[in-house]
Amino acid sequence: MSTLKIAIQKSGRLNEDSIQILKDCGISINNGNDQLKASASNFPLEVLYLRNSDIPQYLIDGVVDAAIVGDNLLVEKGKNIEVAEKLGFSKCKVSVAVPKNFEYNSVKDLDGLRIATSYPNTVLDFFNSKNVTVDLHQISGSVEIAPNIGLADAIVDIVSSGSTLFKNNLKEVEVIFKSEAVLAVSPKITAENKAVLDKLQFRIQSVLRARKSKYILMNVQNDKIELINKILPVLKSPTVMPLAQEGWSSVHTVIEEDRFWEVIDQLKEAGAEGILVCPIEKMVL
Numbered sequence: 702m703s704t705l706k707i708a709i710q711k712s713g714r715l716n717e718d719s720i721q722i723l724k725d726c727g728i729s730i731n732n733g734n735d736q737l738k739a740s741a742s743n744f745p746l747e748v749l750y751l752r753n754s755d756i757p758q759y760l761i762d763g764v765v766d767a768a769i770v771g772d773n774l775l776v777e778k779g780k781n782i783e784v785a786e787k788l789g790f791s792k793c794k795v796s797v798a799v800p801k802n803f804e805y806n807s808v809k810d811l812d813g814l815r816i817a818t819s820y821p822n823t824v825l826d827f828f829n830s831k832n833v834t835v836d837l838h839q840i841s842g843s844v845e846i847a848p849n850i851g852l853a854d855a856i857v858d859i860v861s862s863g864s865t866l867f868k869n870n871l872k873e874v875e876v877i878f879k880s881e882a883v884l885a886v887s888p889k890i891t892a893e894n895k896a897v898l899d900k901l902q903f904r905i906q907s908v909l910r911a912r913k914s915k916y917i918l919m920n921v922q923n924d925k926i927e928l929i930n931k932i933l934p935v936l937k938s939p940t941v942m943p944l945a946q947e948g949w950s951s952v953h954t955v956i957e958e959d960r961f962w963e964v965i966d967q968l969k970e971a972g973a974e975g976i977l978v979c980p981i982e983k984m985v986l
Contacts, residue, residue, distance in 0.1 A: 725908045790881065813836070816835045913957055
């Protein structure tokens with residue numbers, strides 16, 4: 702079987718989350734400290750640890766077959782690169798921020814002003830779409846200090862918690878788009894390597910489903926099972942097993958995490974007792 706080459710960020714949070722999802726997919730990666738390339742021992746996969754900003758070009762050139770990369774980087778440097786799967790981690794926003802004392806009403810207030818950013822293409826596309834002309838200052842790293850040192854009137858940068866903006870006396874005024882980690886595919890991937898990628902993507906999808914779901918077990922009086930079934934958002938139907946105590950059954954099912962507490966409250970009101978909640982490692986459909 703052909704070996705799939707996949708790029709991930711060399712260091713940082715995205716690196717850690719990327720390695721974790723591969724491990725959760727059952728893939729063992731033999732990597733040591735400061736290693737730039739590593740092979741999996743139990744899957745036809747080779748990992749290349751690259752500088753984040755270089756990954757889109759490696760995909761475009763076909764040096765790697767796929768990559769786990771921030772969607773924001775593809776918007777900036779690889780718009781034509783296919784996204785095979787959104788991965789749900791490393792979420793952030795690409796936002797416009799101004800000093801806290803800036804009286805901001807609309808994007809028109811930035812017309813003719815200086816904007817510092819590491820994302821020049823994203824910035825120009827955004828302001829052009831708003832018919833706003835800006836004086837672009839492209840810098841790398843520490844973009845948030847630009848207004849404080851007089852380099853720019855505003856910035857466009859990645860925002861996660863917003864704490865960095867707060868520390869630098871800035872406020873977010875526009876969200877250009879929301880970003881997260883994605884599985885991106887090279888336009889030059891071969892059919893053979895695409896088949897390996899499909900196997901990897903199947904595993905990733907199983908892991909992502911499991912992360913979004915909880916397995917629950919509860920005790921229910923038999924005359925209340927029909928009511929409980931109407932509440933449960935299940936894949937097909939819940940598993941119902943009789944208990945040793947006459948007139949009671951154990952009901953098992955899966956609940957999506959974003960509806961979890963809402964459903965739990967309804968189940969308790971309907972008479973469910975002894976509700977147990979378990980994490981799911983994989984979910985294969």
